[in-house]
Amino acid sequence: MLKPFAITLIAFSTPAWADMQVPQAQSEIQMGFVPVVKAVTPAVVNIYARRVIEGRASPFADDPFFGQLFQNFGAQRPRVENSLGSGVILGGDGIVVSNYHVVGQATDIRVVLNDRREYDASVLLADEESDLAILQLQDAENLPALDLRVSDSVEVGELVLAVGNPFGVGQTVSSGIVSGLARSGTATGNTRGYFIQTDAPINPGNSGGALVDTAGRLIGINTSILSRSGGSNGIGFAIPATLVDQFVKQARAGETRFQRPWAGVSGQPVTYDMAEGLGLMRGGGVILSDMHPASPFGAAGFEPGDVILAVDGQEVNGPAEMIYRMSVAGLGTDVAVSVVKDGETRDVAVAMQRAPDQPPRATLTTGARAAVPGVTLSTINPAVIAEYDLPLTVSGVLVEDPGDIGARAGLRAGDILLGINGAAVTDSTSASAALEAATRRLALDVQRGQRRFTMRFRL
Numbered sequence: 001m002l003k004p005f006a007i008t009l010i011a012f013s014t015p016a017w018a019d020m021q022v023p024q025a026q027s028e029i030q031m032g033f034v035p036v037v038k039a040v041t042p043a044v045v046n047i048y049a050r051r052v053i054e055g056r057a058s059p060f061a062d063d064p065f066f067g068q069l070f071q072n073f074g075a076q077r078p079r080v081e082n083s084l085g086s087g088v089i090l091g092g093d094g095i096v097v098s099n100y101h102v103v104g105q106a107t108d109i110r111v112v113l114n115d116r117r118e119y120d121a122s123v124l125l126a127d128e129e130s131d132l133a134i135l136q137l138q139d140a141e142n143l144p145a146l147d148l149r150v151s152d153s154v155e156v157g158e159l160v161l162a163v164g165n166p167f168g169v170g171q172t173v174s175s176g177i178v179s180g181l182a183r184s185g186t187a188t189g190n191t192r193g194y195f196i197q198t199d200a201p202i203n204p205g206n207s208g209g210a211l212v213d214t215a216g217r218l219i220g221i222n223t224s225i226l227s228r229s230g231g232s233n234g235i236g237f238a239i240p241a242t243l244v245d246q247f248v249k250q251a252r253a254g255e256t257r258f259q260r261p262w263a264g265v266s267g268q269p270v271t272y273d274m275a276e277g278l279g280l281m282r283g284g285g286v287i288l289s290d291m292h293p294a295s296p297f298g299a300a301g302f303e304p305g306d307v308i309l310a311v312d313g314q315e316v317n318g319p320a321e322m323i324y325r326m327s328v329a330g331l332g333t334d335v336a337v338s339v340v341k342d343g344e345t346r347d348v349a350v351a352m353q354r355a356p357d358q359p360p361r362a363t364l365t366t367g368a369r370a371a372v373p374g375v376t377l378s379t380i381n382p383a384v385i386a387e388y389d390l391p392l393t394v395s396g397v398l399v400e401d402p403g404d405i406g407a408r409a410g411l412r413a414g415d416i417l418l419g420i421n422g423a424a425v426t427d428s429t430s431a432s433a434a435l436e437a438a439t440r441r442l443a444l445d446v447q448r449g450q451r452r453f454t455m456r457f458r459l
Contacts, residue, residue: 164209
């Protein structure tokens, strides 16, 4: 696994086939990619990140007697983890994009330019799901930067260059072609999304580096490979530049977490067999199976059983691609969604908005008088559902942190409290009150993933 602010506009260039001419003379052939490499490499940086992993405390640490006897038993010292990766400068004021797995949770970040200048950096915005992070270089100005290219204009077969620092040997350039587009579900780890596939050699250390076209425009950020050995097998993936542009815009606006438009629906790809039953000419699209009452798609008239064919004029063939299209459209816009409804195809405008934080999540931590003190609870609403990737139909109270006592009792972060002592709980306040009212016995109705069970205790 490969794993603000002076406003600087990032220009998107519309591709022209004139930019990619076949060499006409021997001198041009001999030059190869030299002019492109000279233009691109100053804006590709090496990133050295360091983070401290806290050690596990001794289980006897808080015991008044055994704490002294077993002072060092079971304790682990903090350890330091170092990571090496690459990044791309996207603004003359020091805005840099890299991968989350390179700089996420780092305590110290050092960025080294191709001309050997070095800067400290801080993370402005990071998102583990997309594996992207936006950095700000400290006291940097007048830096070289790459232009972004609209990712939908990229075509299979185009020549591309991958620039990064593989295995820490120093800045390296490799060449290849665009092997495929609209790849989803192919990256490993926590990454989910939509990728450009390339056979340009990508290796550990290339993470966060640039994938550029022959005009020197950024078309993607190299993020992962498929490999059994850990080395390049010619199957690499890059995050499209159009999504990177949304990250930069949100980082400049002061966001610290990437805000995706909320669909509030669930669905699955339409296969060939399904298409025949639905009266469609071919497979493709997403059939809606469930919908939250507050979904913007529901407000626009969509219903379970409808088939979404395209978002913002671009075909979608699965939920990941649909969410990608919504993400690059951006919050605060109305996007045309092509839908097959009652046998007819029409375009319907859908608002791209955040998941509503209503009713209020009212996050609280149970007090010392509660049957299980120190548990952090939140009322489940659309924002909580989106943040924790919960089922659309779920309701109740989310356990954000079980606390020490709750963890010993068997509670886990992500558990959903449905009832306490036989009474349904719908919000964090009532759940906290029920935990304080419990005296002799405690029964917690819990949903964990697809399982529902009851935890019983004597107090």
